[in-house]
Amino acid sequence: MCRRKLSTGVLLPSSKFFVQGFSPKETLSRIAQPPLDVLLGIRGKDFVLIATSKAFLHGITVVKDTDDKTRALNDHTLLAFSGEAGDTIQFAEFIQANTQLYTMRHSYDLPVSSVASFVRSELASSLRSRHPYTVNMLIGGYDAKKEQPELYWLDYLASSAEIPYAAHGYAQYYCLSILDAHYKKGMGVDEVVGLMKDCHAELKRRMPIDFKGLQVKLVNKDGISELEGF
Amino acid sequence: MSRRYDSRTTIFSPEGRLYQVEYALEAISHAGTAIGILATDGIVLAAERKVTSKLLEQDSSAEKLYILNDNMICAVAGMTADANILINYARQTAQNYLRTYDEEIPCEQLVKRLCDLKQGYTQHGGLRPFGVSFIYAGYDSLRNFQLYLSNPSGNYGGWKATSAGANNASAQSLLKQDYKEDCNLEEACETAVKVLSRTMDSTTLSSEKLEFATVGHRNGKIYLNIWSAEEIDALLKKHGLGKEEKSSDE
Numbered sequence: 001m002c003r004r005k006l007s008t009g010v011l012l013p014s015s016k017f018f019v020q021g022f023s024p025k026e027t028l029s030r031i032a033q034p035p036l037d038v039l040l041g042i043r044g045k046d047f048v049l050i051a052t053s054k055a056f057l058h059g060i061t062v063v064k065d066t067d068d069k070t071r072a073l074n075d076h077t078l079l080a081f082s083g084e085a086g087d088t089i090q091f092a093e094f095i096q097a098n099t100q101l102y103t104m105r106h107s108y109d110l111p112v113s114s115v116a117s118f119v120r121s122e123l124a125s126s127l128r129s130r131h132p133y134t135v136n137m138l139i140g141g142y143d144a145k146k147e148q149p150e151l152y153w154l155d156y157l158a159s160s161a162e163i164p165y166a167a168h169g170y171a172q173y174y175c176l177s178i179l180d181a182h183y184k185k186g187m188g189v190d191e192v193v194g195l196m197k198d199c200h201a202e203l204k205r206r207m208p209i210d211f212k213g214l215q216v217k218l219v220n221k222d223g224i225s226e227l228e229g230f
Numbered sequence: 231m232s233r234r235y236d237s238r239t240t241i242f243s244p245e246g247r248l249y250q251v252e253y254a255l256e257a258i259s260h261a262g263t264a265i266g267i268l269a270t271d272g273i274v275l276a277a278e279r280k281v282t283s284k285l286l287e288q289d290s291s292a293e294k295l296y297i298l299n300d301n302m303i304c305a306v307a308g309m310t311a312d313a314n315i316l317i318n319y320a321r322q323t324a325q326n327y328l329r330t331y332d333e334e335i336p337c338e339q340l341v342k343r344l345c346d347l348k349q350g351y352t353q354h355g356g357l358r359p360f361g362v363s364f365i366y367a368g369y370d371s372l373r374n375f376q377l378y379l380s381n382p383s384g385n386y387g388g389w390k391a392t393s394a395g396a397n398n399a400s401a402q403s404l405l406k407q408d409y410k411e412d413c414n415l416e417e418a419c420e421t422a423v424k425v426l427s428r429t430m431d432s433t434t435l436s437s438e439k440l441e442f443a444t445v446g447h448r449n450g451k452i453y454l455n456i457w458s459a460e461e462i463d464a465l466l467k468k469h470g471l472g473k474e475e476k477s478s479d480e
Contacts, residue, residue, distance in 0.1 A: 106339060108372060110331065117332035145371065 035169030037069065037082035038211050040199055041138040042165045042179070043151040044192040047220035048140030051196055051230070052080050053171075053211035065212035073099040074109045077141035078219050079119075082168055083156055084134040091126075091133045095119055112141030116152040116160055124158035132156070136168045140219045149220070174206050175199040189218070193227065200230060239352055239359055250359055251352050254382035257308060257361045258394065263401055263429050264294060264305040265393040266365040267422055268377040272415035272446030273367035275305040276422040278395070278430050279441055288438065292456050295443040299324035301334050301452045302368030303443050307395035308382075309361040316360060320344050337368035337376045341386050349384025359383070363394040367445045369452045375445065391421075397429040404428060415446050420469060427471050435471050437462040 038053035056064035070080045071092045079095060081088045098118070103109050110118070116139050126133045139152040153159075153166035165179040182195055193216075200214050216227040235241050236249030243249060262278035277294040294306045296313075298320045306313040323343050327335035344364070351359040359382040366378040379394060380386035391409045393401035404425045410417065419442070427435055437459035444455050457465075466472035 106336070108336075111333070114331040114333050118330055121330050 035082060035136070036209055036211065037169050038171040038203060038214065039069070039080050039082050039136065039138050039168040040166070040171060040175060040196065040214070041080070041140050041151045041153070042183070042187075042192050042195060043140070043149050043163075045186045045188055046147075046149055047142065047189060047192075047218055048078075048149045048151050049189075049192050049196055049216060049218055049227075050078055050080050050138055050140045051200070051214040051216045052082075053213070054215050055210065055212035057209075058085070060209065062210065062212065067212075068215060070215070070217060071096045072224050073115055073139075073141075074103055075223050076109070076144065076219060076221070077112050077115050077139065078217055078224050080138040080140070081135050083136050087133045088135050091123075091135045092137075095122065111143050111145060112139065112150040112152070113143070113162070115139060115141065116150075116154065116162070120154060120158050120160040123154065123156070127156070127158050138166055138168065140217075142219055142221050144221060147221075170207060171199075171203060174202050178202055197230070238356055240354060240356065248352060248383075251383050254308075254359045254361045255363075258363050258382070259396060259398065261307045261309075261395045262294065263393060263395040263397055263426065264307045264363075264365050265391070265401055265405065265422055265425055266305060266367055266377045266379070266389070267391045267405070267409065267413075267418040268367075268375060268389070269413050269415040269418040271375075272418070272444055273375050273377055274415060274418045274422050275303060275365060275367050275443045276426055277305045277307075277441045278426060279439055281438055292441045292443070295441050295456050297454055297456070298340065298366070298368075299328070299334060301370065301445070301454070302337055302340060302366060303445060303454050303456070304367070305365040305394075305441075305443070307363045307365070307398075312360045313362045313364075316344055316347070316362060316364070319347060334370065336370045336372050337366065337378070338373070338388075340368075341366055341378045341380060345380050345384045345386045347384075348380065348382060352383055365392060365394055367443075369445055369447070393425075393429075401425055401429045415444060419444070419465060423465060423469055423471055435466050437466075440466075 036057055040051040042049045052069035054065055054067055055062050056067035069082060070078055073079050073096050079092055081092045099110055099115055134156045136156055137154040142149050150162055151166055153161050153163055165183050167175050178199055196216060214230045216230050218225050218227055235243035239248060239250035262280045264277040266275045275295060279293055295303060296317050297303050320340060324335045324340055348360050351357055361382060363381045369375050377389045378386050379389055379392045391405040408421045432439060440462055442457040442462050446453060463472060
């Protein structure tokens with residue numbers, strides 16, 4: 001009989017239960033790797049700061065310590081991603097290619113809200129296919145028309161929300177409380193960088209794994225730039 | 231010897247023409263006139279409704295003016311049956327875009343999508359092209375108010391004032407004469423009735439023979455309005471083009 005390997009590594013005999021719908025085990029173990037990757041985003045007064053961990057993990061093994069978990073979608077929109085290895089880059093670059101194709105076709109950049117909506121709709125249709133992508137994302141960008149920064153939090157079940165600060169993975173449990181306590185509306189770059197450093201320190205202190213530091217990118221009206229000193 | 235080349239749209243004649251496309255354009259030039267005028271604060275579309283019979287149930291709804299989405303309307307010149315297919319396609323396209331991008335489709339993109347479809351029928355299939363020209367009026371945040379004209383070949387262009395259908399050459403030259411840069415919507419409506427009154431065959435105008443629609447903004451929001459018979463009659467009366475009111479002692 002046909003056997004189906006679940007992402008946990010458990011072999012189960014296939015039954016009609018698996019033909020359609022979720023098995024309890026499958027839902028829980030969609031993301032095979034524990035979400036050890038760090039994704040953090042903070043929206044400031046006229047910019048968004050996005051931090052991603054530099055470790056490329058394979059299980060608990062660190063394969064690389066200079067990993068870039070972000071892709072620039074256009075001049076003023078940055079996508080950060082984590083999740084199932086392979087899916088992440090495949091999906092992120094698919095989104096990147098499509099936003100760039102849009103710019104080429106219509107000679108105008110999609111605003112951040114439209115990019116987020118597009119990503120959500122792609123992920124939602126992927127979720128209902130036979131092989132859904134398991135990717136969690138943060139989208140940070142600056143909307144030149146509305147003259148405001150926007151930060152979107154999206155998960156692999158295609159939820160999407162525009163929020164002032166966001167995190168994915170285990171980093172949520174350590175950082176959201178700090179952000180809840182110290183985030184203020186209309187913070188400047190220095191303040192937000194300070195807050196991000198506090199989050200970084202807490203992660204280093206509390207997280208049991210070495211995520212090899214954070215790569216931090218700033219998105220504002222002038223575009224995307226990397227910040228040093230993390 | 232055009233016979234060999236005009237039965238299929240896909241074949242050029244020796245002179246380099248596509249007869250089926252030209253015939254489609256010809257069909258449109260017999261349809262009721264439609265005009266569109268761009269103003270600083272909106273756009274007006276006006277169309278001539280050909281009254282076929284007194285016995286025909288007068289539908290109060292517009293026959294030649296359609297709403298495509300929340301910020302775009304269009305006027306039809308040509309075969310209504312063909313237009314219905316394209317309008318349905320346009321509405322679907324617009325909603326799909328809204329669903330995907332959480333934003334109304336930019337006007338030119340919608341026009342482009344319709345024209346891509348129209349163009350397809352001039353190249354492959356052995357099917358006839360759509361016998362309709364559209365005048366589109368819309369608003370988007372990229373380019374504000376916009377007026378476009380498309381024809382069966384799949385060509386389109388942006389205009390300040392344009393016309394389609396019967397007598398469109400004379401309507402076009404009247405528009406050229408009467409169009410004022412930086413006119414407001416009210417002045418554009420006036421120009422529209424005046425141009426139509428001179429290009430239409432009938433001597434008296436009434437809401438039975440005319441259709442009007444406007445796009446504009448009110449309280450920072452875009453509105454689309456397909457005019458009611460009362461609104462049209464009021465406009466005609468204002469410019470002294472309406473029917474003479476019958477005296478009550480007759």
